[in-house]
Amino acid sequence: MSENGMQMTEVNIGNSTLTPSNKTNRNTNLTYGIDDVPPWYLCLFMALQHYLTMIGAIVSIPFILTPALCMAEDDPARSYIISTMIFVTGLVTFFQTTIGCRLPLVQGGTISFLVPTLAILSLPQWKCPPPEILNELSSANRTEIWQIRMRELSGAIAVSSLFQVIVGFGGIIGYLLKFITPLTIVPTVSLVGISLFENAADAASKHWGIAAGTILMLTLYSLNTC
Numbered sequence: 001m002s003e004n005g006m007q008m009t010e011v012n013i014g015n016s017t018l019t020p021s022n023k024t025n026r027n028t029n030l031t032y033g034i035d036d037v038p039p040w041y042l043c044l045f046m047a048l049q050h051y052l053t054m055i056g057a058i059v060s061i062p063f064i065l066t067p068a069l070c071m072a073e074d075d076p077a078r079s080y081i082i083s084t085m086i087f088v089t090g091l092v093t094f095f096q097t098t099i100g101c102r103l104p105l106v107q108g109g110t111i112s113f114l115v116p117t118l119a120i121l122s123l124p125q126w127k128c129p130p131p132e133i134l135n136e137l138s139s140a141n142r143t144e145i146w147q148i149r150m151r152e153l154s155g156a157i158a159v160s161s162l163f164q165v166i167v168g169f170g171g172i173i174g175y176l177l178k179f180i181t182p183l184t185i186v187p188t189v190s191l192v193g194i195s196l197f198e199n200a201a202d203a204a205s206k207h208w209g210i211a212a213g214t215i216l217m218l219t220l221y222s223l224n225t226c
Contacts (some may be wrong), residue, residue: 070128
């Protein structure tokens with residue numbers, strides 16, 4: 001094809017057509033582009049890899065939350081919360097990837113909710129009874145203690161989600177993006193992580209060897225994927 005005295009050749013790649021200029025602009029280090037679809041067997045392995053990456057973050061939220069709910073370490077209800085977390089994560093991810101915005105991600109729990117959650121549970125009316133009193137309670141009474149707090153948190157999250165829906169449908173986000181830049185987002189995310197340092201340090205103190213090894217492997221793997 002000739003245009004303005006210049007000779008251009010079209011190159012057919014799959015279902016797309018690339019000109020030499022577009023072909024040179026494409027990053028040759030990428031195995032798949034944003035519009036490419038890997039083979040189905042690779043998709044299975046990639047999905048498993050994504051799941052293994054996310055499962056730690058998904059399970060960590062109940063482990064941080066259950067002590068604030070006045071649950072003992074050997075309470076079988078912990079497994080119910082973890083199982084519910086994993087099930088709801090899969091259910092929401094399925095809806096998000098089929099009838100939702102179809103982003104290639106796992107729709108899991110968010111760490112940002114832990115900060116207000118722990119703030120609510122630290123109020124005087126929601127503080128846990130002394131351990132000696134908890135040990136004397138029956139199983140039904142101990143279950144009622146953490147379920148009352150769970151209902152309080154569920155209601156608070158439901159109300160806050162309505163605010164997010166109003167902000168999203170009202171178009172306020174588009175206006176706020178003029179003022180909210182990465183320079184403001186990064187410190188906010190950092191402050192959320194720093195506020196949870198006490199909980200992370202408490203969990204890591206149970207076995208510093210495993211904690212240090214986990215940090216080392218996360219650092220090495222993140223550098224390897226950059």
